[in-house]
Amino acid sequence: MGWSIACIAVVACFFVGCDIPKRPPLSPEDVADLSPPSTSDSGTEDAVGIDGNPSTVRNEVPIDPFSEDWESWDLFFVRGQAVGYNHVVAEGKDGDKVSYRLDNSLYVNQGKARTLQRLIQTSSETRSGSMLEFESKLFVGPVLTTTRGQLEGANFLIETVRGSTKKTKSIAWSPANRGLVAIEQSLRTKPLTEENEVRTMRLLLPGQFEVATAKLRCSGKASVPLMDQSLAELIEINYEVQVDGQPASYLTFWTDDNGAIVRTFSPGINLLSYRxxxxxxxxAFADTEGVVEMPIDGIIERPGDAVRVAMTAAPTAASARTGKEVSLQPVPGQWIRDMGDGSFQLLISRKQEQDLKKFETVELEPAAGDTRSNHFVDSGANLVKRYADAALVKRKLTNTEAAIELAQTVKRLIINRKSPGGLVRASEVANDGAGDVTGRSVLLAAMLRARKIPSRLAVGLKYQPPADEKSNPRLVYYVWVLAYADNQWIHLDPTEGGVASADRIALATTDLAGGGNEYESFVPFFNAIGRMDLRVLRAQY
Structure with missing residues (x-):
């Protein structure tokens, strides 16, 4: 759990903006001050333990060599509710290398919506603890930020990519610096067991990827409740980590006599974890699939056959108190009626609607960005064009028929990858033969443009029926495609393979021609999901 000690708070604070208190609970008054205590009558700086003997300070340079593989699973709780997990695998490789892999997932509530924040990190180190390279993928819902680092002489070169924007930096690197899993690896090789014993090290901080100073101080034995509420005698350790020039963050964790971390408490977000x-x-997470999901009242009995669905959207009680408005915009195939009290009526229809009094619609004309190749919708890539041409070869079809055929082709040829992948280039999806709902939609948009059919991505929420009698319906994050064919916009779903049913709400549309700011089109999505309550009024099939 060495990685998660830092990244529990890093991932959560990235989204909710929490402030971590400087003094964790369950600790004596002086424990959070990790400098060794001094004698009050002499005024000297000598570190003195509780028994009057000088406390020990160990600088981990170097830590003991990696000796055996290990794996750990931790479950995160906030106020008794499971909200995430952490999984770490440490494996020795041929020669002098060790690989570490972490999967840290945290579900964060935004109003009634729940967003998955997932941090996947891999790193390679020497057996003596010197880091060689790493890769980190941080998902906040569908938004992906990838960071890679490589040791080059006396510097660590770090590259961060979000959308098509790329940033690089170089940080000075000492052979004495430790890697992303230094804390738990240190404790496993040298357990911290003596009261007032202090250990310090310099390490690369997960999430921020800056060199930080980490300090651990042992408070001795404590009787601690475990996940099943039984009590265990564990060793309490207070942990401080600080990047130079920035405020420190604090955690408390408890280990067994062998140095394995059993329990962790992060006071800033009131988060407990158990091994x-x-x-x-x-x-604990068997019923959770989507990267973003929220509850909805009412039932759509046959969502895949729905051609007309009426809903209401009203601000949550919290949004109403804080003055945060629900903002919904009409898009082709989706009509909005402002009720004047902060709520809206929505009509999602795949029919040719007429005379919808008091409902607002939009006449969206295709723009230049809907036909051009760009970084993600790279419709000029050879493989994308071959896919599109092969699907329609020697066939006389209207543009509408061609667009539907291309959606069916994507479904047939591209394996549905359920785990989120963020924005990915259409040519990469075609080359891999696999993609999630976002990747499949990006490929379909590119194939449409390759055939001179304007296209946009729709970002929104899709109805998901109850899994069983004990569960409730919900809305989940979803992406599909708008294609302009035969003088009208049609909704296409390459994951289901055809015209998209009326079981979804579009919260934003984009041509993905962001010039490095492609994820800005997701802002209306995130603003809306945490502010509104949704209810199905009726559905037609």
Whole structure:
């Protein structure tokens, strides 16, 4: 759990903007001050332990060599509710290398919506603890930020990519600096067991990827409740980590006598974690699939056949108190009626609607960006053009028929990758033969443009029926395509393979020609999901 000690707070604070208190609970008054205590009568700086003997300070340069593989699973809780997990695998490789892989997932509430924030990190180190390279993928819902680092002489070269924007930096690197899993690897090789014993090290901080100073101080034995509420005698350790020139962050964790972390508390977000096993973690999240999901009242009995669905959208009680408005915009195939009290009526229809009094619609004309190749919708790529041409070869079809055929082609040829992948280039999806709902939609948009059919992506929420009698319906993050064919916009779903049914709400549309700011088109999506309550009024099939 060494990675998650830092990244629990890093990932959560990235989204919710929390402030971590400087003094964790469950600790004596002086424990959070990790400098060794001094004698009050002499005024000297000598570190003195509780028994009057000088406390020990260990600088981990170097840590003991990696000796055996290990794996850990941890389950995160906030106010008794499971909200995420952490999985770490440490494996020795041929020669002098060790690989570490972390999967840290945290579900964060935004109003009634829940967003998955997932940090996947891999790193390669020497057996003595010197880091060689790493890769980090941070997902906040569908938004992906990728960071890679490589040791080059006396510097670590770090590259961060978000959308088509790329930033690089170089940080000075000492052979004494430790890697992303230094804390737990240090404790596993040298348990911290003596009261007032202090250990310090310089390490690369997960999430921020800056060199930080980490300090650990042992408070001795403590009787601590475990996940099943039984008590265990564990060793309490207070942890401080600080990037030079920035405020420090604090955590408390408890280890067994062998140095394995059993329990962690992050006071800034009131988050507890417990060491457990794979089966327990998977059971806790068996009913969770989407990267973003929120509840909805009412039922669409046959969502895949729905051609006309009426809904209401009203501000949540919290949004009404804070004055945060629900903002919904009409798009082709979606009509909005402002009720004047902060709520809206929505009509999603795949019919040719007429005389919808008091409902607002939009006449969206295709723009230049809807036909051009760009970084993600690279419709000029050879493989994308071959896919599009092969699907329609020697066939006389209207543009509408051609667009539907291309959606069916994507469904047939591209494996549905359920795990989120963020924005990815259409040519990469075609080359891999796999993609999630976003990747499949980007490929379809590119194939349409390759055939001179204007296209846009729709970002929104799709109705998901109850899995069983005990569960409730919900809306999940979804992406599909708008194609302008035969003088009208049609909604296409390459994951389902055809015309998209009326079981979804579009919160934004984009041509992905962001010039490095492609994820800005997701802002209306994030603003809307945490502010509104949705209800199905009726559905037609």
């Amino acid at each position: 457990t096993d794979e089966a327990t973690v998977k059971a």
